[in-house]
Amino acid sequence: MPLFSLLIPLFMLCISCCGSPTIWGYPEQDFRSRLVSGTLPQLHEEDISRLSFSELNQLGPGAPLFLSYFPFADAGAPLRLRLYQAELGEEPYASFALELLIRDLLASEDYRLIQDLEDEIPPRYHEFYPWRRSRVSAAYWLRQDEEAAEMLDELVRDFPEQVEADRELVLMKTVLEQRTGREDWRNSFVSFFRDFPAGPHHVRAWDYLRIEGLLDGFGPEEQRLLRGVDLVARGEKVRGFELLQGLFDGARTEEFLSSGTLQTIAMAADTPGRTGEVLELYGRISEELPGFSREIRELSAFLLRRIGRHREAHTLFKSLVQEGDQRFLWYAFSSLVRSDTAAALGELPFLVSEMEEPSYFSDVLAELCQRMARYRNWTGIVRAYRILDGSVAAGVLSPYAYISARAAMTGLSDLPMDLPPADILQRLGRGEYPGSGGDVAPEGSSDSYYRLLAAVLSAYNPEPESRPSVPEVEAGRLDPLVLGLLSFGLTDEALEITNNGDSGTSSSAAAAVVEALYGEDRYEEGLRLLLRRAIPMEERFFYPRAFEKETENLAEEQAVPAWLLFSLVRQESLFNPAALSHAGAVGLTQLMPSTAGDAARRLGMESPGDLSDPEVNLRLGAWYLGHMMERTDSLADALAAYNAGITRLRRWRRQAGGLPDDLFIETIPFEETRDYVKRLLVSSWNYGYLYYRLGGNELVSRYFPRL
Template sequence: MPGLIISVIQTVSYREPRSVFRPGIRKRVPLLVSLFVFIVNLGACRAISVLDLPLEEAAERLRQGDIAFILNADPRRIEELRRIHPSAVFYAGLLAQSPEAGTADNPGLPRLPALLFGAALESPSRKIQEEAAVKLLPLVLEGEDTGLAERFLPGLQKRRASLAGTPGVEELYGGVLYTLGRFDELSEQYRDRNDPSPWGRALFLLGSIRAGENRSPELLDFFLSGPLEGPHHWAFREIRKLPSPFSSSEAAAIAGRFSVARFAYDEGLKHFRIPLEGQSLFFAYPELLADLGKAFQYTAAGEEGIKLFSEWDERIRSGGEGLTTAEAGNIRFRLWYYGGRILRQREQYGEAVRFFTRALSFAPDPLQRDACIWYILEITLEDDPGAVIPLLKTYITLWHEDEYFTDLLDQLARELILSGQWDSFLAVFPLIRPGTDGISRAKYAYIIGRAVLEGYIPAAKAGNLPDFSGAPLGSDYKTAAARPYFRIVLEEKKAPFYYRALAAVYLGEEIPPIPEEISGGTRTPSGEGMDFFLGFFTYGAASYAFSYLAPVMGDLPIGELRFLAETFAKAGRWGDSIRISAHYMAREDYRLSRRDLELAYPRPFIGLIEGSARKERLPPEILYGLIRTESAFIPDIGSRAGAIGLTQLMAATAEEMAGRIRREGGPDYRDQGEIDLRNPEINIPLGTRYLRYLMDRMESPMLALLAYNGGMGRLSRWRTALPELPGDLFPETIEVSETRDYGRKVLSSAAVYGYLYYGMTMEAVVADIFIKEVPVP
């Protein structure tokens, strides 16, 4: 192809030379020669091969994620992949590094990913260079020989000036120097750099120590300050190969941190006992104090920890450690905060609240303040739900992120319903109404409205809010008092569709139609960053794309995220597409559109899902809502509990449903020896049959959905204990938060699917789910 391009350029820019030919022939010769060169190069382009495959075939195989032709090739020819595209080698490297490729287990292939990432350093894209360097660095540092470092050094040296400032590449150069033992050069490279990356700092400190410099204080600070990341773990392994530059207390403190990081709390506490004899390290490094607190919390030594932390706090309070006011406050916060966590773990709740209350007065930032308040309210809620409300009045003006407390307010609502403290909803609602937590605001407003209609809250009391006159809107005073609360829910932009649709049912209204178009047009995004993400789909590595996108989604405009969500959906990456669209739809500046809803609520496997729904007499919108909630349309997904596939079935449940279908004359889903729940053509019919089975036995589709998640036996027991509670309020009382939220999610999804694809209003879908027999289209 390069020759073809050159010939075209030559044709366009050809300058006629002097010639002895006649004028007529002389005018024809340049054109004929250039045409001949063009044809020759065109033939050569068609003959280009990549690892013994025609260029087009190699490109197509890579696009499909098939790298067998790469794994079987001579590694010395690996750069031929650049003929597909200079950046293609990076994505091929990702595929070669996957467990499925088997390069780690094949002695002849372990260097292959490194060779591919090394070739990617030659890409014209700085983004590709950066990411390839990030992948290469641990391969170079953790290799058993210096071969890779020797291979990459000349190119990095040659191109160092052009690569300067490219994140990752400078660290790779430092890693190469370290591996080759060129410690003086490495130390010099970072000496004048301000605020190097964690990898750069680790390489500089270890390189300097190996060069004979005394960097022990800086290395100690590196290990004992801030979170432990990949560079810290590498540096820890390296320093253990050398004569220790640390005292026994310092070395033990470092080892203790790494033990706690891998949840080996007993081992961590054993290490910490050595520096505890001197204690000064824990005052110098607050992060170390936090790790000590976790070690006490999750071991049998909690009482010892409380005693020690109380003694330390008294010493600091009396000025015995010579700390500044800010230093003393930071340490005292951690002593009281982790002391509270230890006491909570030991179920000494009253004392735990006292410790968190004391920690709150020293909280160094809003996040830590919210954490203290959350623990205070959570512990109080477990002991006495009614006592939470006075605390809310005290603390709600102090907390920073309203959404941080959404789960706690959800649990409070459950406790208030179970205990019949209906008037307490009226006390809580004015406190949360001005905040930013639209989910809680909608929940409480809806529950109040329903409690008024059911007579649990007197209508006169409900009408006492300042902006509610309480004047009847009709002959039914209950309805008049409840309607303003339902109106709040319907107009709450952050309310889940679940509560909005329920409120619309009681208002006798429809949720306003969703706009069809998106303001601002649909221009295709461009730029190096977008090219980088699109390369995952062009070169067969779509399964890796989201892991690179997730950390930067907050920095991308909505238009680019929407385009990427569509790209993921076209590639069948439904779960990733849903996560992307959900991310930008939650932004403050977002305006809802039908197009975005279709991305967030797609219809893959439409033939299977609609066919199974018809066969089992189920509304397709409910089945779609269930599958989206269970698996986000990822066929091979599995849960920690052992549920598998699109409908997240347990093996025993699948066996039972398959047996029922077989006995009724249906297909035998065990004809291959066992049930393959990762196969959508098997999973969807079995999951649909299970939902039908539950719906036939429960009082409503909503309870069937809750039983699908929480188990039919438990749901029946919970419902039997509260038979008088209306069907839409009962789900708010379920003790398992996952099941409680599950019903809302499925119903919300079903409402959107009914609206988008089946000609229904959202409120109609919601109303149907609370009756025994649901209309089936």
């Protein structure tokens, strides 16, 4: 990031400019410009005492805090400390400054300074959980054991939930019991290894016991537990499982068994060939200790699902649902969909009667529809539509409604429906199903895809629904920090906080981060944040025209619609020129090097060149898209060929026989390709409408000319 790392030398501190305010010897505007450009001279640690931190207030509220994010060369940590301290007064910046101060001091292991700051921290923060926790850590690492144990006991009393969820503190408490000579400290270590799933804190606990020479104080079976969990935590799962397996085949199984050890055993199932042994061990434990049967069924169900034994997983999940635990209803139905779609269709009425929040099941219901369509079970889709109509919102019902109507209209299903197919399409296209939001939603969801097609088939030319500007909402706790960072050009830091603090940042603050990212041509990061948070911003933010001039020119050169090329780049790379897929596809249009080489030869280029260069990649990608358009009969087929290859497309077409084009898309066996075509139709519609006066009817006729 363009941040400065050099500050003013000592002699500059005495300079002042008559008649205008200065900051550390510079006029305010000069300081601001040098701050951003990184052209301030160097500052050394010995100069810090001469700085006037009150002058920073001229930069606005929270300025000392925001300057602490800049790297400060030789002055580094001491200067950041003074900046934090300068902010410990006015809220909301004081709380942020204290949290950052604690973080930095703990990271630098400056425990003495944490203790020395006790008198400098305003009294109102003495009960602040992060501050009290840092004091426990400082006393612990300084081996002030009695004091640390006392403060930790008080912390447990005042913040029981936070401490229980903090494995670091639980480990400290366990170690302190040994250090302070409590008689039952060995039992505390056994509990620590038994009650929590294997993790990095177990490695530290084992190392502590080994280094301190304390392992001999444990019995053989206790050592087996400790070492087994430690090995799993270190990734040595085979050895760890063998130790635990022997332990739980012994006479003291119940003593060492808990939710934590059961989960540790499950971790060993990641090792090839061990899943069967883990399930067998679970079975023996369940027979011996029926009290753990329910939890073992839960863990076994997830293991079975992970290795593809979905029907067995369904049986276990279903038993948990029948015992009243609705948390497993989704897993039960999903496992059945993946193992037997006919059985899932038969169980659909049960699902509808049991699900409390239908939208939670939208993905698994979509998967059921996709699987039936792929195998051309059009009658099954119609049956499912009849069951779901009236029970789920339009977003879930759309594929069932559209495919059912089209199957009936084309003679693929003769199953009667409550409404004529044309009326179903009209309801869908006009957004008249419960939960619809009027016109077709603009984002590239399958709901938008089906509603757009239904609207066009109903002779209704829809327009994208306008997204509102960011509404007035209650500010989040972290909003002042995010907005302040942006005001100082610290976009990376603002993005990190927004990504990690969803509950503490409002949509307004997140929208400001998106705008800042777009302003720096960082469209991928902006779009990912925008889509993940579903921030209510205008359509132009959802569908930006990055690299506008190059894209427009090359689209015209290759006779490719500009709205289509923008849509393709958005889908392929989110406008990131350096995008690299796991398969090796590169750049804005995600070209494989071999494809790029062929395109370059066809264009008379000596070599593809640098595929991360936007203009080079767009030129080759636009040519390849145009080439696919020349070799196919529709934009939908061209996009399927671009994604999966022309050979696969032709094979799929032969297998589909005479299916209508829109239903052919449903039978494509590659989920990625099916979604690709659908998302690009909706994205093209938005780009076409926003920038090129392209209506839904014209767009659909180009995607599916025979519809």
